[in-house]
Amino acid sequence: MAKKTTKKTTLLIENIGQLVTMRGPIPRRGKAMSEIGIIENAFVAVSGSEITVIGHMNEITGNVDPAENCSVISGEGRVVTPGLIDPHTHPVFARTRELEFEMRLAGKTYMEIAEAGGGIRSSVRHLREIDDKTLYKNAKKTIDTIMSYGVTSMEAKSGYGLSTEAEIKMLKVIQRLNEREAMDLYPTFLGAHEVPDEYRDDREAYIDLVINEMIPAVAEQKLAQFCDIFCEEGVFTVEESRKILVAAKAAGMIPKLHADELKSTGGAELAVELGAISADHLGCISDKGIEMMAGSDTIAVLLPGTTFALALDEIAPARKMIDQGVAVALSTDCNPGSSMTESLPMIITLAALKLKMTAAEALSATTVNAACAIGMGDNLGRIEIGLPADIVVWDMRDYRELPYHYGVNLVEKVIKNGKIVVGA
């Protein structure tokens, strides 16, 4: 397994109890979602930002040549995994919305609050007022917390601006965070997150603005790789979603969808029709939607934190989807409205308890399959020679502790591009 390299080792993790490499098919489907490629009693050698050697401890001699200042981490029998990937987040916002949480506890639904002018539209009013510096500072805190829970790459959406100027302001904050902070951010334009206050009487005009002004501006400035839409009864219809995403595709952006979250509207079917990279939520996906997704490359990003925090009865039929061959990923959906959490491990616990996914399936869903949902399936989500050294050392001795030991942070160290960024 170990292969000699001429590169000097700058970081060595040794005495690893379980090295979860995730080598295997990309993406994982069906039974393959349980394959996580464990090497017991293992080491990983890193040179600069790249993984250069992996193997059993008894293969270390002769295969690793440490540089003078090589950092050595003793795994002490612990679990080591690839850095987790969070493929669906809304981390740039001005304020939290805990009052809406209380309103829901008192019996109001997410949609009732939205229709009364709260929800996404309240986040939009606040975001338009806040200055870029404060927005950056708030988002940095969120992203740092996400990283402290073991995430090394994440998708990040706009969607609280809903004017050309405010959407660009959000995407520029994401761009600056990506340039300056350790986390790698994959930006998504979500101008069609909701119809803003000033267009409530003329939704057609808002859709025209998204298509004719926002998409060209975002594409021209290369601010987003993906274009997402909230395709949902009471927000954007399937026809409107198709129109917007076709325009985004023509402008060079890759479609993603918030689909079938609260009602079954044919969002999953539309995602497959458009060749979307992912369809997300899917709490109310139809049987036809499952069948179509199973035969496609579109990744199903499930968000059990959202159904948990909204206390919804209808949850994504994950078992059925996995058994039928849909490639399933998991994400926090970190946002101030429907899922205020930065903890992807907490989502893994919810995936186990609510979606009946095993620890191994949840690992596939937060590494390899999550990488595919952001177009990085060939490069991220595995511990393999030549890939970026994005690695997590966990304070656990068996990977199955991940869903089981919940509500605490079991991350000991996070390594991003070969550098220790958490737990140094």
Ligand code: NIG
């Ligand atoms: O993924 N469903 C739509 N968008 C977000 C919620 C956004 C918000 O309420 O602020 C979601 O759940």
Ligand code: FE
């Ligand atoms: Fe979302």
